[in-house]
Amino acid sequence: MTKILAIETSCDETAAAIIEDGYKICSNVVASQIDIHRRYGGVFPEVASRQHILAIGTVIQDALVQAETDWDGLDAVAVTYGPGLAGSLLVGVNAAKGIALARNLPLIGVNHLEGHLYSNWLDHKHSGHPPRKKFPALCLLVSGGHTELVLIRHHGNYEILGRTIDDAAGEAFDKIARLLDVGFPGGPAIEQAAKDGNPNAYNFPQARLGGSYDFSFSGLKTAVLRVAQKYSNVDKLHTPADPRRSGSKMPVADIAASFQTAVVDVLVSKTKAAAEEHNVKEVLLAGGVSANSLLRNKMMSSLSQPVLAPPIWLCTDNAAMIGAAAYWRLQAGQTSGWELDVVANLPLVANSN
Ligand code: KG4
Ligand code: ZN
DSSP states (O other): OOEEEEEEOSSSEEEEEEEETTTEEEEEEEEEOHHHHHTTTSOOHHHHHHHHHHHHHHHHHHHHHHTTOOGGGOSEEEEEEESSOHHHHHHHHHHHHHHHHHHTOOEEEEEHHHHHHHGGGSOTTOOSSOOOOOSSEEEEEEOSSOEEEEEEEETTEEEEEEEBSSSOHHHHHHHHHHHHTOOSSHHHHHHHHHTTSOTTSSOOOOOOGGGOSOBOOHHHHHHHHHHHHTSGGGGGGOSOOOTTOOOSOOOHHHHHHHHHHHHHHHHHHHHHHHHHHTTOSEEEEESGGGGOHHHHHHHHHHOSSOEEOOOHHHHSSOSHHHHHHHHHHHHTTOOBOTTOOOOTTOOSSTTOO
16 A cells, blocks of 8 residues: 655645545645635736745645544655746645655655646545556646647656647636636636527637647637627727727627637547547546536547546646656656756656647
8 A cells, every 4th residue: 555645736726635556535635725816817926836835734734634644654755846837836846855855755756747647547436446547548638738638658658649839728718718807717717607608609710720639729819809809898908999899798608608619629629530540448638627517528429439537626736636646656666856846847748848
């Protein structure tokens, strides 16, 4: 039995978890800073790192208590060292180093993106055994900073088939939510606003990029902006007003629903094509945007391969997924030295940027 204390502080969640044998969630504590950042309309990096410092001690302590264990029960300490906000990552990495050094435990630096992939390896149903996984698998990793189609041949063996060439899918959700003034964070706010809207009200562009597996959301963003500019209640955008402004109230629900459909359709069609070309046995969803129910439902109904997605609470940032990824690294003997440092733009696959 291997118990790993995992720590995650890459963005605005201070998180710690205890994971047994890479799949059993003994505890999973997440202290969210969402309410603090809401007033800025996005994550304020300096505020985020200060909040991590305030929360980290309690969050780790809670993870130990909830797992009914103590320092002596741990076999290793894992921590996210990138990608993410440098100041935020530093808090987690230094906490992990301190614990590992004090308790003479192996230290495992984990790539946040690999953590998202491994959210699919956690036994969230408490079935008592690890979820069985079949390789090769294809993972659509969609978060606030990343949109990648990853071919997983085996543990730790990844090929990036496609990625965004501009905004990440989550970033597009966040920007459009700000434009439509529906709330923060943008993804869940757009999903909520779209519930009462007509997804076919606007035919927003979906960048196909000549059949490649890369994504682009900037054209879609501009198209949504153009529509929004036609309405008088968007003066706060500080963009030149369209002289053909209608003066009527912006149909927020219709725009949100049409935007969401455009994003989801392009994500689903590229994932489907890549899954078929590479003959994968399973398709996995990961990252904050995979919490989106339209994406989950369309993916499951459109693909012939089994589509697996973690529960919503494991899609957004958490430390359980970091513990799951760390377990496989530990099994492969891949621990980190004391020189482990944060890497704000760490790619999933070296030299793939
Ligand atoms: O994975 P994550 O928690 O953090 C990063 O690593 O970036 O992803 C956060 C992103 C945000 O852009 C957020 O708006 C988006 O995931 N998101 C969603 C939903 N829930 C979170 N996007 C669409 N629909 C959702 N329900
Ligand atoms: Zn994330």
